[in-house]
Amino acid sequence: MDKADVAWVMVSTLLVLMMVLPGLALFYGGLVRSKNVLSILMQVAGTFALAVTLWFIYGYSLAFTEGNAFFGGFSRLFFSGMWNSATSEHVLSGTIPEMAFGFFQATFAGITCALIVGAFAERARFSAVLVFTAIWMTFAYVPIAHMVWFLSETNPGLLAARGALDFAGGTVVHINAGVAGLVGAYVIGKRLGYGREAMQPHNLPMTMIGAALLWVGWYGFNAGSALSANGTAVLAFLNTLVATAGAILAWTLTEWATKGKPSMLGAASGAVAGLVGVTPAAGLVGPVGALVIGVVTGAICVWGVNGLKRMLRADDSLDVFSLHGVGGIVGALLTGVFNAQALGGPGLANASDILGQLWVQTEGVLITIVWSGVVAFIAYKIADAVCGLRVPEDQEREGLDITSHGESAYHS
Amino acid sequence: MKLIIAIIKPFKLDEVRVALSGIGVQGLTVTEVKGFGRQKGHTELYRGAEYAVDFLPKLRVEAAIPDHLVDQAIETIEQAARTGKIGDGKIFVASLEQVIRIRTGEAGEAAL
Numbered sequence: 001m002d003k004a005d006v007a008w009v010m011v012s013t014l015l016v017l018m019m020v021l022p023g024l025a026l027f028y029g030g031l032v033r034s035k036n037v038l039s040i041l042m043q044v045a046g047t048f049a050l051a052v053t054l055w056f057i058y059g060y061s062l063a064f065t066e067g068n069a070f071f072g073g074f075s076r077l078f079f080s081g082m083w084n085s086a087t088s089e090h091v092l093s094g095t096i097p098e099m100a101f102g103f104f105q106a107t108f109a110g111i112t113c114a115l116i117v118g119a120f121a122e123r124a125r126f127s128a129v130l131v132f133t134a135i136w137m138t139f140a141y142v143p144i145a146h147m148v149w150f151l152s153e154t155n156p157g158l159l160a161a162r163g164a165l166d167f168a169g170g171t172v173v174h175i176n177a178g179v180a181g182l183v184g185a186y187v188i189g190k191r192l193g194y195g196r197e198a199m200q201p202h203n204l205p206m207t208m209i210g211a212a213l214l215w216v217g218w219y220g221f222n223a224g225s226a227l228s229a230n231g232t233a234v235l236a237f238l239n240t241l242v243a244t245a246g247a248i249l250a251w252t253l254t255e256w257a258t259k260g261k262p263s264m265l266g267a268a269s270g271a272v273a274g275l276v277g278v279t280p281a282a283g284l285v286g287p288v289g290a291l292v293i294g295v296v297t298g299a300i301c302v303w304g305v306n307g308l309k310r311m312l313r314a315d316d317s318l319d320v321f322s323l324h325g326v327g328g329i330v331g332a333l334l335t336g337v338f339n340a341q342a343l344g345g346p347g348l349a350n351a352s353d354i355l356g357q358l359w360v361q362t363e364g365v366l367i368t369i370v371w372s373g374v375v376a377f378i379a380y381k382i383a384d385a386v387c388g389l390r391v392p393e394d395q396e397r398e399g400l401d402i403t404s405h406g407e408s409a410y411h412s
Numbered sequence: 413m414k415l416i417i418a419i420i421k422p423f424k425l426d427e428v429r430v431a432l433s434g435i436g437v438q439g440l441t442v443t444e445v446k447g448f449g450r451q452k453g454h455t456e457l458y459r460g461a462e463y464a465v466d467f468l469p470k471l472r473v474e475a476a477i478p479d480h481l482v483d484q485a486i487e488t489i490e491q492a493a494r495t496g497k498i499g500d501g502k503i504f505v506a507s508l509e510q511v512i513r514i515r516t517g518e519a520g521e522a523a524l
Contacts, residue, residue: 031458198463198464198465199461199463200456200458200463201458259457261457263457263458265458265459266459269459305459305460306459306460309460310460319459319460322459322460
């Protein structure tokens with residue numbers, strides 16, 4: 001056991017927790033109308049808490065123990081077997097207690113589920129969101145995490161075995177959540193008045209604070225994924241810095257050139273896009289590669305929220321797919337490119353391996369899109385049958401804060 | 413007595429208040445309102461969503477004015493609230509039947 005590593009992973013876990021509460025909650029909260037701000041905060045908190053609980057009960061075990069190529073086994077239910085209560089001795093995972101790895105990963109499962117709720121904000125029924133989260137986490141997040149991240153001599157995960165690169169969760173977290181969100185936007189339908197009524201964000205400073213907390217917290221997400229306070233963590237740290245800065249500039253300049261004005265919301269969105277893009281790459285590319293990934297992701301995600309969004313014709317209210325889906329795909333593919341030593345990365349020795357790796361990355365992306373999409377569709381249908389996905393029309397008009405949660409955010 | 417209702421640009425409030433005090437107007441009421449006139453609104457862009465904002469924020473200033481001050485008050489507001497650009501607002505003048513001071517029960521111009 002390495003105490004420095006243990007300390008870093010515990011700090012990183014706190015940072016990822018801060019990304020969700022309050023980071024993501026505020027980022028989303030500022031973007032909705034004032035009558036729905038508490039509902040979105042509550043959906044973020046509720047899905048995160050549910051996912052972490054399920055992760056503790058069975059999620060970790062099914063994701064990170066020996067099993068087949070898709071699921072693990074049941075040997076770590078309730079985190080059992082990680083710790084000897086008589087001697088207080090921990091089972092190690094690398095240089096840290098497996099328990100620390102388990103709770104670090106718990107926050108990843110939690111944030112992935114919380115990200116999805118932005119796609120159907122302002123109209124989903126809270127109980128349905130919880131039912132959906134339980135099903136989707138079990139049958140989409142857990143197997144994708146196992147497929148991508150479970151390394152083993154005998155029974156590695158499907159994509160891990162093929163050599164797919166995903167340092168901190170571009171595929172497992174972002175593409176996964178982005179696709180589930182998009183399917184949700186289709187299945188639940190558009191908000192009342194979408195496209196006819198103005199639906200301005202009610203508090204963009206709140207969104208800016210949330211984006212800033214996400215950026216800071218993301219060092220736990222990316223550099224923490226080294227699972228050690230080592231050189232790889234330092235590389236991931238620098239990459240997270242330069243990619244994000246580059247993405248903010250890229251989004252801002254693209255928006256300025258095409259739409260006329262450089263918006264604050266654009267800068268905040270660019271930061272998140274860049275962070276998503278560099279997530280799979282963090283410890284697997286050099287800093288120049290990370291800067292390129294950030295710039296490219298930032299610029300492409302501007303298209304994601306404009307041209308692509310119009311093509312998709314879905315009311316993905318807070319652009320979960322346009323940022324996390326698109327940014328995750330761009331990041332996953334470019335990780336396969338800039339991993340090469342010829343392009344400054346620590347991986348592929350020969351530049352000729354890039355095409356092969358790019359195909360492996362593409363496979364990972366496609367499998368995740370299909371898997372997450374199918375599971376999400378079924379999970380929404382079940383949630384709809386069990387409790388109804390959407391609140392009644394009059395409740396949506398009045399706002400979910402009062403009608404779903406019995407409270408209101410602002411009093412004048 | 414007249415009730416003067418002036419719709420003005422928000423940043424002109426202090427100038428209007430000072431000018432009206434200067435000619436002896438004893439009180440006024442201000443409300444934040446939105447409206448549209450010849451001044452065009454603007455568009456707001458939030459990521460891919462573009463919204464036309466037609467209603468612009470203005471202040472509605474109401475003052476009850478004794479007959480001998482009405483013309484002077486109108487001129488004063490006009491001067492204080494004017495920038496010369498579209499959107500400076502309007503002044504409405506309506507006759508006022510009665511005014512009562514709640515504390516004392518005084519009525520008419522004595523209550524102003």
